Amino acid sequence: MAAGTALADIKVGIAGPKTGPVAQYGDMQFSGARMAIERINADGGVMGVKLDAVEVDDVCDPKQAVTVANRLVNEGVRFVVGHLCSSSTQPASDIYEDEGILMITPASTSPEITTRGYELVFRTIGLDSMQGPVAGKYLASLNPGSVAVIHDKQQYGEGIATAVRDTLKEAGVEVPMFEGITAGDKDFSSLVTKLKEADVDYVYYGGYHPELGLMLRQARQAGLLAQFMGPEGVGNKDINSIAGDAAEGLLVTLPPAFDEKAENQELVEAFREKDEDPSGPFVLTSYTAVQLIADGIEQANSQDPFEVAKALRAGTFETPIGTIEYDDKGDMKDFEFVVYEWHSDGSKTPVN
Numbered sequence: 017m018a019a020g021t022a023l024a025d026i027k028v029g030i031a032g033p034k035t036g037p038v039a040q041y042g043d044m045q046f047s048g049a050r051m052a053i054e055r056i057n058a059d060g061g062v063m064g065v066k067l068d069a070v071e072v073d074d075v076c077d078p079k080q081a082v083t084v085a086n087r088l089v090n091e092g093v094r095f096v097v098g099h100l101c102s103s104s105t106q107p108a109s110d111i112y113e114d115e116g117i118l119m120i121t122p123a124s125t126s127p128e129i130t131t132r133g134y135e136l137v138f139r140t141i142g143l144d145s146m147q148g149p150v151a152g153k154y155l156a157s158l159n160p161g162s163v164a165v166i167h168d169k170q171q172y173g174e175g176i177a178t179a180v181r182d183t184l185k186e187a188g189v190e191v192p193m194f195e196g197i198t199a200g201d202k203d204f205s206s207l208v209t210k211l212k213e214a215d216v217d218y219v220y221y222g223g224y225h226p227e228l229g230l231m232l233r234q235a236r237q238a239g240l241l242a243q244f245m246g247p248e249g250v251g252n253k254d255i256n257s258i259a260g261d262a263a264e265g266l267l268v269t270l271p272p273a274f275d276e277k278a279e280n281q282e283l284v285e286a287f288r289e290k291d292e293d294p295s296g297p298f299v300l301t302s303y304t305a306v307q308l309i310a311d312g313i314e315q316a317n318s319q320d321p322f323e324v325a326k327a328l329r330a331g332t333f334e335t336p337i338g339t340i341e342y343d344d345k346g347d348m349k350d351f352e353f354v355v356y357e358w359h360s361d362g363s364k365t366p367v368n
Contacts, residue, residue, distance in 0.1 A: 023065045024065070025065060025067065026065055026066070026067050027070050027091065027092060027095070028049075028053065028096070028097060029072065029088040029091075030046055030050075030072070030098060031072050033074060033075050034046070036077070038101065038226070038249075040225075040254050041123065041298055044298040045098070045298050045299075045302045047293075047294075047302070049097045051283075051286065051303055052307055053067045055286070056307070056310050062314060063314060072084035072088060074099055074100075074108070076101040077104065078103050078106075085108040085111040085112060089111065089115045089117065094117055094118065094319065094321050095118050095309045096117055096119040097119075097120055097121075098122075099123075102125060102128075102170075104124075105129055106129055106171065113137065119137055120138040120139060120309065121137075121139045121305075122139070122140045122302040122305045123141055123298045123301065123302075124139060124141070125175075125176065125247075126171050126172055127143045127145045128175070135325050136321055137346045138305075138308070138328060138342060138346040138347075139346065140304045140335075140337060141348075142352070142353060143351075144175045145179055146351060148182075148183060150355065151267075151269045151353075152180045152182070152183025152184045152220075154269075154355045155218055155245065156184060160217040162190040162216045163184055163189055164192060164194075164211055164214060164216040164218070165181045165219075166221045167195075167221070168199045168222065168223030169196040169198065170223065172223070172249060173223035173249070174222060176222045177222030177223075192216065193211070197223075197227060199223065201227060207231070208231070208238045208240055209238070212238065212240050216242050218244070218245060219235075220244075220246070221245070221246045222249075224250060225246075225251075226254075228255065229255045230259075232244060233258065235262070236262035243266075244267070245266070245268070247269050248268070248271065248297045250266070251270045255358070256361070256362050261360045264360040265357060265359075266358040267356070267358070268356050269353045269354065269356075270354055271351075271353065272354050273295065274300040274338075280336050283336060301337055304340070307333075308328060308340070311331070312324040354366050
C-alpha cells in the first residue's frame with residue numbers, strides 16, 4: 017500500500033422492508049443497525065476502519081429480496097444485516113453463500129434457513145422450533161378445551177403455526193382447525209364464522225400484524241369470545257391502530273425486553289436522544305448483528321467473511337441481547353422467548 021493510502025470502509029448491507037405492510041419492523045431493524053454503526057465508528061471503527069451502511073428495501077418480498085441481494089453483491093458488500101422476513105431471507109441467503117457474503121439475520125426465525133449447511137449464515141434471534149413450543153406449552157397450561165390454529169400460508173407464519181399445533185397435540189389439546197388465509201386479505205368474516213361454529217377457546221395465528229389486527233376487530237364485532245395468540249410478527253404497536261380495543265388481551269411471544277436490562281440503559285438513552293424507540297423486538301437484535309460483524313472481524317484479524325464466520329463459531333460474545341455462542345449451523349445455542357399479554361395502549365405485560 018502506498019504511503020498515505022487510506023483503507024477502504026467496510027460496507028455493511030442492511031436489507032429489510034422500508035416499504036410495504038411490515039415496514040414498521042424494518043424501521044426497528046434499520047434503527048438498531050444504524051445506531052451500532054454510528055457508535056462503532058465514533059469509537060474508532062473496526063481495526064481502524066469505518067463501517068459504511070448500504071441500505072436496501074426488500075419490501076419483505078422474496079423476489080425483491082433476490083434483486084437487492086444481487087445489488088449488494090454488485091456494490092462489493094461482504095457483510096449483511098438482514099433480511100427480516102424468513103421468506104425473503106432464505107432466497108437471499110442462497111446468493112450470499114454463493115458469493116462469499118456473511119449474513120446475520122436479526123429477525124428471521126424459520127429453522128429452514130440454517131439447515132442447509134451454509135458457512136456464512138447466522139442469526140441473532142431464536143427459531144420457530146423454540147418459539148412455537150413456548151406458545152403451545154403456555155396455551156396447554158391454560159387447560160383449553162380446544163385451540164384453532166390459523167396461518168398466512170407463508171414460510172414464517174405456517175412454520176410457526178405448525179410448531180404450535182404439534183406442541184398442542186403432544187400435550188393432548190384438541191386442534192379442530194388448522195387453516196391458512198391469504199396474506200393481504202381484508203375480510204375474515206367467513207373464518208370468524210367457522211371459528212364461532214367450532215366453539216374454540218383460543219385461536220393461534222401464525223403471521224404478521226396487518227391480518228391479525230383485522231381478524232381481531234372482526235372477531236370482536238361478531239361476538240367471538242375466543243382469546244387470540246400470535247408470534248413476534250404481530251407484536252407491534254401498529255396492531256392497535258388496526259384492531260383498536262380488540263387488541264386488549266392478545267397473547268404474544270416475543271424476545272425478552274432487552275431495553276429494560278440494566279446494562280443496556282446507556283444504549284437505550286442513546287436511542288431516546290434520537291427520538292427512536294429501542295423497545296421493538298428487532299432493534300437490539302439488529303444492533304447486535306452489526307456488533308458481531310465488528311467483533312468477528314477483530315477476532316479473525318481479517319475482513320474475509322469465511323474467516324469471520326470461523327471466529328463467530330469459535331467465540332463467545334457479550335452483546336446487548338446477552339452472551340452469544342453459535343452452533344455449527346449459525347444458530348445461537350440459547351435464546352429465550354417470553355409470553356406477554358398485549359394491551360390496547362400498545363404496552364405489554366409478561367405472563368410466564
